[in-house]
Amino acid sequence: YYFGLIATDPNGNRDTTRNYFTMVHPDSAIKIITYASVPSWVRQGRVYELFFKAFTSEGTIIAAIPRLSYIKDMGFNIIWVMPVMTNLQINNSSGTGYNIIDFYTVTPQYGTNQDFKNFVNECHRLGMKVILDVTPNHSGSQHPFVKDIRTFKQYSKYWGWYQNQPITNPNYHPNLS
Numbered sequence: 736y737y738f739g740l741i742a743t744d745p746n747g748n749r750d751t752t753r754n755y756f757t758m759v760h761p762d763s764a765i766k767i768i769t770y771a772s773v774p775s776w777v778r779q780g781r782v783y784e785l786f787f788k789a790f791t792s793e794g795t796i797i798a799a800i801p802r803l804s805y806i807k808d809m810g811f812n813i814i815w816v817m818p819v820m821t822n823l824q825i826n827n828s829s830g831t832g833y834n835i836i837d838f839y840t841v842t843p844q845y846g847t848n849q850d851f852k853n854f855v856n857e858c859h860r861l862g863m864k865v866i867l868d869v870t871p872n873h874s875g876s877q878h879p880f881v882k883d884i885r886t887f888k889q890y891s892k893y894w895g896w897y898q899n900q901p902i903t904n905p906n907y908h909p910n911l912s
Contacts, residue, residue: 746900776812776864783811786831787819787845796841796850800857807861814858815866819845823875832868834875871896 737755757766766772783806791798796819806814818832821842832842841851858865874881880893888894 747895748898748900749895780813780864781811782813782815782866783809784815784817786817788831794844796846796854800854803854803857803861803863807863812862813864813866815868817868818870818873819851819867820869823877833870833873835870835873836875836877838869838871838874 736758737753739751739753741749741751743749754768756768758764770778785799785806787796787799788794791802803814818835819841820832820835821837821840822832823834823836841848845851855865880891880896884891884893884897889899
């Protein structure tokens with residue numbers, strides 16, 4: 736059984752978490768997830784972070800596929816892929832994919848959705864898992880949700896999905912433009 740918790744502070748800031756518990760039989764005790772119950776692939780995982788733009792000279796998904804065995808041979812069994820979605824800026828310095836416009840489409844700089852499916856299939860064929868860094872809290876200024884908020888302000892159905900009040904943390908510098 737899955738359950739979620741949404742915590743809201745007096746200023747309306749929210750955060751969520753999700754967990755689960757199991758019951759073998761209806762009359763048995765509840766089994767809460769612990770480190771010991773985490774799947775072995777997680778406990779024994781060795782994660783390689785991959786940024787397509789920097790991984791090959793071509794900077795594409797197709798160019799990365801033949802190099803997957805290299806990652807596997809180094810002992811990694813999980814590849815954490817930085818965002819591949821359509822983005823305002825992807826480069827080897829400040830634009831590493833966290834200014835997303837479309838969460839459903841691979842950016843043409845990297846290739847196509849089918850290229851990414853082929854990449855994942857090859858990882859699986861080699862016995863590796865893939866974690867895709869999906870960052871809904873990093874949508875770009877041209878994302879439809881952000882445009883809707885700019886148009887309708889607090890009346891936007893997406894208003895509560897974003898931080899809308901200044902944060903007093905001096906280390907936090909959002910680009911709200």
